[in-house]
Amino acid sequence: MSRRAGTAALLAALLLAALFPLAVARPAWQNTAILMLMAAQLGVAWNILGGYAGQVSLGHAAFFGTGAYVSSLLSMRLGLSPWLGMLAGALVASAFAVVVGWPCFRLKGHYFAMATIAVVEIVQAVVNGWERLGGAVGLYLPLAETGFGGFVFNRSKLPYYYIALALLVLTLAVNWLVARSRTGYYLRAIKDEPDAARSLGVSLTRYKLQAIALSAALAAMGGTLYAQKELFIDPGSTLSTSLSIKMSLVAILGGVGTLFGPVIGAAVLTAVEEGSRVIFGGTGRGTDLVVYGLLIVLFAVYQPAGIMGWITGRWLGPRAERPEEEP
């Protein structure tokens, strides 16, 4: 696909996304669309570390939850605007990611993934027992100031749709810039052959930490959006291993290390989830995990390159922009 055709397709997709809620007015459908956008944003954020750098994190809910809790607590205790809280959450999550990443990056492959599960489980256990953070009961956000300034919309879910879309576009833009930068090439080199990368002057720790800091900040922003949309957060919903797995699954399903893979993955996964909820009814808490597990097995065996890999039909996994396409 030529550069111009790609840009045109992108603008068309953006226009369709912007017009979607005007064409589809049913709240249930709109809500599903919001969930889809939020899942896509988290998958794209996860992809910076898990896709480009190849460091599979199954603990990203720890950063998502950090964003949700930091902005909520700052707004409840200090009356800080959730918009500023979103930035604060991103910064705290970044710092936390560096602290956690430092020891975890000493582990490779599966061991790294297992360590990240431990991280999210520990954070969940700590918050569960911490009364000042709401403990296991969670936090109810006050309906103090509605409207754009207060980041709370109670009449219609529509503003959340556009905020989620904007956040997704921002996250994609960051991902796109990273992929074309020195850091982006270094991350892909680290993923393929870490020793060769080192022999070319690449510090593994430095660039992995950059990747996890950025990835965590973006995931935390998604956490703040979730908190403002639901107006209720608890450790089970924001700091769980299953949410972490979902973030990775969105990217793996769509295609790791590709820019738009997670967006496609989120669309498919959300549709499957909502479908299974309709078929099996109610809770979904058990059935969605079964669906996740089944999808992981199927994709690992038959389509490791994800849906993007199937679409492009190329064996060359990461679809980062070629340098020769540069202006």
Next chain:
Amino acid sequence: MTPLLEVERLTKRFGGLTANEDVSFTVGEGEIAGLIGPNGAGKTTVFNSLAGFFAPSAGSIRFRGEEIAGLPPEAVAARGVARTFQIVRIFKGMTVLENVLVGALLRHRAVPDAVARAREALRFTGLERRAADPAGRLTVAEQKRLEVTRALATEPRLLLLDEVMAGLTAAEVQDAVEMVRRIRDRGIACVVVEHVMEGIMPIADRMLVLERGRLIADGPPRAIANDPAVIAAYLGEEYRAPGA
């Protein structure tokens, strides 16, 4: 004048196994040094110590007068030492150009500058036609050449080549020999680990011979070829081979 590389009494032990013992040699600016020896003599261990992948158990490695023993590989690379790997380690998920680009980014932080330098390196090693191809599609000979190109893109003063001629056809060996010569002509010193004698003997200024972790000879190729100790080391290996 201090030599480019001074290795002094380099010793590397793995538990009870001594892979290198008291290895001392120097490499001058723009010199080609061949490093030969039977399998298991410790050639790759020397490389790994020089390139920062192993911290030596004892001894010193000075590069341009600075002690580099024990520095991590990325720090050694930044000081101007580049290497290739015995078993190629190209970035398979990238194109040929992107592979070289990763090397070029060491000295040129801006991607467009680094792309220009990477293309230049590809022209130098004759891989330019393959620039847009996925690296995994190259032949073995081309993959080895790509590793050399990638290392050259870091603009090193010293290049460590680990068996770049192994497994190549006679014609490909000649190409590789020509390439090493042209690299030296650019003022880059090379240490070449090689089993292919017809590849290394004609171009080496000096030959270093390792046996069982020790340096048993150091001199011009012609002298080395007639050295009884060197002949014994190789003959010894042949005599042992049938019973092994």
